[in-house]
Amino acid sequence: MTHSSVLSSVKFALVAILCSTLINRGFGQKSGNLVPIKDDDADRSTLPTILIACLVRNKAHTLPYFLTTLENLDYPQDRIAIWIKSDHNEDNTTQILRTWGQEVQDWGLYHSVSIEIIDGPPFRQSDQETAFTWSSKRFQLIMRLKEEAVKVAKKIWADYIFFIDADVFLVNNQTLKNLVAKQKDLVAPMLLSGGMYSNFWGGMKDYYYVRSDNYKDILDSKITGCFDVPLIHSAVLMNIRKKNLPNYHPVSDEPEDDIIRFAVSAKAKGFTMEVCNDMEYGYVLSPMEDESSFNADNIRLQNLRVEIAVYWPDGLPVSDLLKQFVQQQNPPSTIGFDQTYLINLQRRPDRLQKMDHALEILGIDYTLIEAVDGT
Numbered sequence: 001m002t003h004s005s006v007l008s009s010v011k012f013a014l015v016a017i018l019c020s021t022l023i024n025r026g027f028g029q030k031s032g033n034l035v036p037i038k039d040d041d042a043d044r045s046t047l048p049t050i051l052i053a054c055l056v057r058n059k060a061h062t063l064p065y066f067l068t069t070l071e072n073l074d075y076p077q078d079r080i081a082i083w084i085k086s087d088h089n090e091d092n093t094t095q096i097l098r099t100w101g102q103e104v105q106d107w108g109l110y111h112s113v114s115i116e117i118i119d120g121p122p123f124r125q126s127d128q129e130t131a132f133t134w135s136s137k138r139f140q141l142i143m144r145l146k147e148e149a150v151k152v153a154k155k156i157w158a159d160y161i162f163f164i165d166a167d168v169f170l171v172n173n174q175t176l177k178n179l180v181a182k183q184k185d186l187v188a189p190m191l192l193s194g195g196m197y198s199n200f201w202g203g204m205k206d207y208y209y210v211r212s213d214n215y216k217d218i219l220d221s222k223i224t225g226c227f228d229v230p231l232i233h234s235a236v237l238m239n240i241r242k243k244n245l246p247n248y249h250p251v252s253d254e255p256e257d258d259i260i261r262f263a264v265s266a267k268a269k270g271f272t273m274e275v276c277n278d279m280e281y282g283y284v285l286s287p288m289e290d291e292s293s294f295n296a297d298n299i300r301l302q303n304l305r306v307e308i309a310v311y312w313p314d315g316l317p318v319s320d321l322l323k324q325f326v327q328q329q330n331p332p333s334t335i336g337f338d339q340t341y342l343i344n345l346q347r348r349p350d351r352l353q354k355m356d357h358a359l360e361i362l363g364i365d366y367t368l369i370e371a372v373d374g375t
């Protein structure tokens with residue numbers, strides 16, 4: 001048996017006010033509002049409204065970072081509705097979502113917050129061998145929930161739906177604003193992984209991934225802008241004011257996979273999918289294999305955090321509330337050596353700061369030695 005616990009906070013007072021204006025103006029003109037709106041930000045109450053939809057499973061290791069970057073987005077929170085569903089967790093995902101959900105509910109800043117958690121047992125679908133198996137039942141559930149998210153978004157008069165995975169870290173807080181300003185129907189911010197993996201396909205053949213000639217140039221930002229590509233995933237903004245939206249119904253004999261079905265449907269309905277790399281937006285963890293373990297994914301997360309720390313001075317931030325859920329790494333050590341030394345020029349404190357951050361993430365205890373300029 002499963003039971004479902006719904007943590008659903010709707011700003012009742014706000015909704016009551018909104019209802020009278022919804023019919024004409026949508027999601028919520030500012031009125032008796034809860035969000036202080038700065039004078040220089042006159043456009044805040046006219047920005048499009050967005051339902052952020054997120055399906056989460058077994059992401060306790062990424063959630064503290066994911067939720068922090070989500071709440072840091074520079075976008076008026078009263079124009080965002082949060083919709084999260086989580087099921088079949090074998091780690092602390094449920095606890096983290098409940099704690100965070102309670103907090104954002106107390107803030108009362110978002111238009112609405114809906115977090116629904118189905119906790120087990122059973123902890124897996126009957127056709128899942130490991131916690132990470134992409135089984136048929138799992139895909140079916142994901143596709144059903146994503147369609148449900150679109151229905152909810154339309155019902156609350158959102159202009160856009162933003163599907164985002166819990167292993168995406170939008171370190172650039174301007175991401176949502178920038179994407180929305182592009183006024184595209186289906187668009188993704190290009191995400192980096194530290195390797196060749198990203199959240200778009202350059203080519204598709206027989207419904208599967210193929211590396212296109214321009215893939216690496218886009219990934220490395222040798223060419224910049226927004227590019228028509230056959231498939232985007234993991235962070236996708238869709239304009240739901242459009243008619244005849246893409247969905248997850250098979251068009252032909254494509255595989256039962258949510259991202260492929262959606263891309264094939266989009267193409268069949270005449271939508272273009274675009275990925276944009278006009279600025280640095282954020283990062284994505286490369287996907288887990290079926291036989292992955294929680295530990296393996298944690299190590300990948302650690303590596304990605306080091307990668308991010310190199311380019312973003314603050315690294316991947318975590319809110320005070322969520323710090324308690326950051327999984328403790330091994331205590332700092334000299335990794336089997338008698339000593340580990342870090343050599344740094346005193347006049348380069350910037351480098352020292354980055355290295356210190358990276359070594360802290362990696363759990364390496366070092367002794368600092370000052371470098372001298374040689375000739």
Ligand SMILES: *[C@@H]1O[C@H](CO)[C@@H](O)[C@H](O)[C@H]1NC(C)=O
Nearest residue numbers: 072073074075171172173174
């Ligand atoms: C957005 O991030 C930048 C640093 O990248 C920071 O300086 C700025 O204050 C942030 N803006 C908001 C509104 O959080």
Ligand SMILES: *[C@@H]1O[C@H](CO)[C@@H](O)[C@H](O)[C@H]1NC(C)=O
Nearest residue numbers: 060090091092095324325327
């Ligand atoms: C879940 O969180 C609790 C406390 O918040 C912690 O004691 C426990 O070790 C965590 N479990 C896992 C599997 O991380």
